Amino acid sequence: MSRSKGAIVGIGELKPQRLTSGVTTLEMIAEVSRLAVRDAGLEPAAIDGLLVGPQVGETPQHVPATIAEYLGLAPTMADVVDLGGASGAGMVWRAAAAIEAGMCEAVLCVLANNREEAAPRSPNRNPIREFDVPFGASGANISYALLMQAHMAEYGSTARDFAMIAAAARANAQLNPDAIFCGKPADVEAVLASPMIASPLHLLEIVMPVAGGEAVVVTSAERARSLPKAPVHLLGAGEKVTHRAVSQAPHLTSGPLKSAMARAFAQSGTQAGEMDLLSLYDCYTIMVATTIEDAGLCAPGQFGAWLNDHDLSHKGAKPLNTHGGQLGFGQPDLAGGMTHVVDAVRQLRGDAGERQIGKAGLALVTGNGATMSEATALVLGAA
Amino acid sequence: MSIDLNTLKTPGPTITALTKPFWDAAAEGRLTIQRCKDCSTAVFYPRPICPYCWSKRLAWHDASGKGRLKSFSEVHKPGNPGWLPAAPYVVGLVELAEGPTMLSFILPGTRSLQVGAMLRLAPTAIGGRVLPAFKQVEFGPEEKPK
Numbered sequence: 289m290s291r292s293k294g295a296i297v298g299i300g301e302l303k304p305q306r307l308t309s310g311v312t313t314l315e316m317i318a319e320v321s322r323l324a325v326r327d328a329g330l331e332p333a334a335i336d337g338l339l340v341g342p343q344v345g346e347t348p349q350h351v352p353a354t355i356a357e358y359l360g361l362a363p364t365m366a367d368v369v370d371l372g373g374a375s376g377a378g379m380v381w382r383a384a385a386a387i388e389a390g391m392c393e394a395v396l397c398v399l400a401n402n403r404e405e406a407a408p409r410s411p412n413r414n415p416i417r418e419f420d421v422p423f424g425a426s427g428a429n430i431s432y433a434l435l436m437q438a439h440m441a442e443y444g445s446t447a448r449d450f451a452m453i454a455a456a457a458r459a460n461a462q463l464n465p466d467a468i469f470c471g472k473p474a475d476v477e478a479v480l481a482s483p484m485i486a487s488p489l490h491l492l493e494i495v496m497p498v499a500g501g502e503a504v505v506v507t508s509a510e511r512a513r514s515l516p517k518a519p520v521h522l523l524g525a526g527e528k529v530t531h532r533a534v535s536q537a538p539h540l541t542s543g544p545l546k547s548a549m550a551r552a553f554a555q556s557g558t559q560a561g562e563m564d565l566l567s568l569y570d571c572y573t574i575m576v577a578t579t580i581e582d583a584g585l586c587a588p589g590q591f592g593a594w595l596n597d598h599d600l601s602h603k604g605a606k607p608l609n610t611h612g613g614q615l616g617f618g619q620p621d622l623a624g625g626m627t628h629v630v631d632a633v634r635q636l637r638g639d640a641g642e643r644q645i646g647k648a649g650l651a652l653v654t655g656n657g658a659t660m661s662e663a664t665a666l667v668l669g670a671a
Numbered sequence: 672m673s674i675d676l677n678t679l680k681t682p683g684p685t686i687t688a689l690t691k692p693f694w695d696a697a698a699e700g701r702l703t704i705q706r707c708k709d710c711s712t713a714v715f716y717p718r719p720i721c722p723y724c725w726s727k728r729l730a731w732h733d734a735s736g737k738g739r740l741k742s743f744s745e746v747h748k749p750g751n752p753g754w755l756p757a758a759p760y761v762v763g764l765v766e767l768a769e770g771p772t773m774l775s776f777i778l779p780g781t782r783s784l785q786v787g788a789m790l791r792l793a794p795t796a797i798g799g800r801v802l803p804a805f806k807q808v809e810f811g812p813e814e815k816p817k
Contacts, residue, residue, distance in 0.1 A: 427750030
């Protein structure tokens with residue numbers, strides 16, 4: 289295995305909520321940042337790198353400066369990572385790279401979102417708005433439904449195959465008291481009986497939007513040694529961005545995560561089959577199906593058989609999204625992708641409590657944005 | 672779906688000077704797309720430069736109107752409330768015979784849709800404007816797919 293490229297030494301997470309009232313995103317960022325920096329055992333003044341997400345509708349420009357000022361930070365590296373659901377994973381390697389470049393020593397990576405009752409519709413002006421929306425295709429549901437239909441047509445995958453992913457996420461969420469669907473399990477029959485939203489996509493195959501926040505602190509492996517928590521090392525990363533609109537996707541049944549994961553495995557000298565935890569971005573069931581296949585865990589089209597052969601719970605040989613995934617935990621907008629990083633850190637620290645996996649040496653974390661078009665993969669390793 | 676699509680209050684295109692030829696042609700029931708004069712690749716959606724070779728020598732050509740269905744979805748819960756009265760309706764990814772893929776509205780036909788179905792341009796008034804929609808090619812007794 290290759291040397292550490294940097295370490296995650298602190299995590300913070302806000303309990304998801306369906307709605308907030310009179311709370312700004314900035315306030316939530318401050319709360320979750322405090323949790324992560326405290327968890328790292330660092331003083332705020334030690335944070336000299338800041339990576340944040342876009343703040344649609346709140347702060348259109350100068351986002352890092354706005355957040356740094358709010359938090360009282362004066363970072364020597366600050367930037368926006370705008371990769372949709374891949375933003376969280378994308379922050380982790382950027383933080384490590386900035387540290388390695390000598391720009392800073394401890395980077396706060398933070399994403400949060402409020403969710404107010406009457407959110408304004410954004411006045412978009414881009415090719416999707418001009419060439420998809422007028423034909424009746426607004427929003428991500430339809431894009432992922434088109435990807436799912438294409439997979440079914442090409443490989444004969446079934447509605448039941450996909451429903452297994454949602455059911456497994458709900459099952460894992462029962463062990464996470466913070467998950468929005470804790471106490472609300474749903475089996476395959478319940479998923480298949482839920483309303484059709486955009487065929488072949490059922491309601492329970494789609495994440496529930498929530499308010500929330502997630503943050504991690506990244507520092508060098510060397511610095512990590514002097515901090516209280518067991519570091520979780522970044523061993524490899526990969527990224528790829530291929531398109532924005534589903535109509536422009538180069539492939540419908542395989543995505544940019546394929547090459548992002550291949551790079552992350554190559555950098556870390558690992559293989560998909562060696563992972564003790566799969567923390568795979570799951571905005572929709574189809575996303576997990578394609579990622580399992582793109583990772584090489586099974587042949588293209590065979591994810592259904594693979595799911596049938598593996599126990600995806602924390603007790604199984606292939607634990608998948610032990611926090612419940614976003615399908616079980618809820619999707620706090622862009623912070624949703626970071627839940628996969630935070631859960632992997634908990635597991636690799638041996639800190640996951642009731643849902644702790646057995647052997648916890650290596651984790652694959654994936655992030656995905658837009659329409660299976662922005663992809664980041666991380667291989668994380670325990671200390 | 673039995674409502675008149677033209678009465679829908681759906682969002683129209685956000686037309687720019689660059690894309691106006693596409694929408695002007697659409698209003699006349701034509702589908703016009705760009706083709707690069709340098710690398711000969713057909714381009715959709717319209718751009719100021721060819722996305723394959725970055726040439727600026729793009730010219731408009733009417734497409735054949737033939738396409739193949741790469742995927743489709745029957746939309747029960749539209750993302751935009753203007754589409755609610757039309758639900759469920761079908762949108763699809765149409766691979767044009769010229770090469771590029773566009774998203775379009777797929778009109779109901781007599782047979783159930785399958786990925787791979789052959790499609791034909793079917794200009795349709797939707798929400799107060801004519802859009803380049805598509806419909807499945809209906810094969811008569813003497814016209815069988817090859």
